[in-house]
Amino acid sequence: MFRVASSVILTLILIMVLLTGVTELPQFGLADAPPHNEVMEKYNSESVEDTGSYNVVSAIVLDYRGFDTLIEATVLFCAAIIIIVSLKKPEGESDEELNT
Amino acid sequence: MQNLVINYYDTAAMILFGVGFMTLLLNNNLIKKIIGMNIMDTSIFLFFIVKGYIQGNRAPIYESMADGGAHFINPLPSALMLTGIVVAVSTTAFALALTIRIHDVYGTIELDEVIEKRRTGYERH
């Protein structure tokens, strides 16, 4: 009972603090918000000449910021290797011997 | 207080974060804890991608050559969150692999039973 009550109070305090932060954010959908600066205009208008791709998000992810995608593919590869290493059974054991 | 209703996507993202957090705290089963962590990740992606919307503009894809770049939404938050989604999937997969190993050693998935077994001296393989 103590555990349920303390978890509920802790989560409510956390949500109140986060919602206080949401009240300070700029309005939704206006054109003069801080993220929309000259970087967005450069990517939107010159993406066809520079890369030849009509999809601006593809041009950003693969050409302008393609180094991030290389590191992210490495993260996927590392995750696959880690899972293979941690689920490997040693030679000579089977699944029934480990379950007691 | 008006801002909470105008930015309703951000309010929903924060409430979803709280729901995921409470799922993480109140359940004993390890798989339900992993689901709670995944819900928290998804709420942060929603919060970030919404930051790129401009009212009255459309998706950033050229449909004909005469389109100007002046009526597109901001493509940058969507492109940055692709990497985040991949990291969330990798974390969930690794957590599930660790759950399989815990079940192999202790024979159970409930977290309070595992703590009880460790406290009363359980010899492992």
Next chain:
Amino acid sequence: MKSLILKEVNRFTVILIYMFGIYIILHGHLSPGGGFAGGTIISAGLILYHMVYPERSNRVLSDDTVMKAICGALLVYGSIKSYHILHGILVTGHHAKEMAPYSIAGGGTLLILNTCVGIIVAGTFFSVTKLFLKGDQ
């Protein structure tokens, strides 16, 4: 999958899933999609193939083959991207591309990069799921 109905139906639907995934990868620079979405769809097709025909899947798509494909795709992506970065540093000036608009080959090297990312994503998801399914059989 021990049911005969599933095996007979999945002879047709698996090929449709692969075609859909390859279409999304190849048109990554013309419409929404790209490497990640197409790779996920192809991985779903591979998992379905593994659940319906386990012996054929263990012979053709063994652990060795999938790991070599993932490593090869990662190396190809890394070498092409390093060439682009060095080309931007060492060479000044700007070359415009003259290709037919709205064609598949109009993106230049974006096609190869999309394919490499698709192979990496599909291979990773398939090999992880194959390990999780091994405990059942």
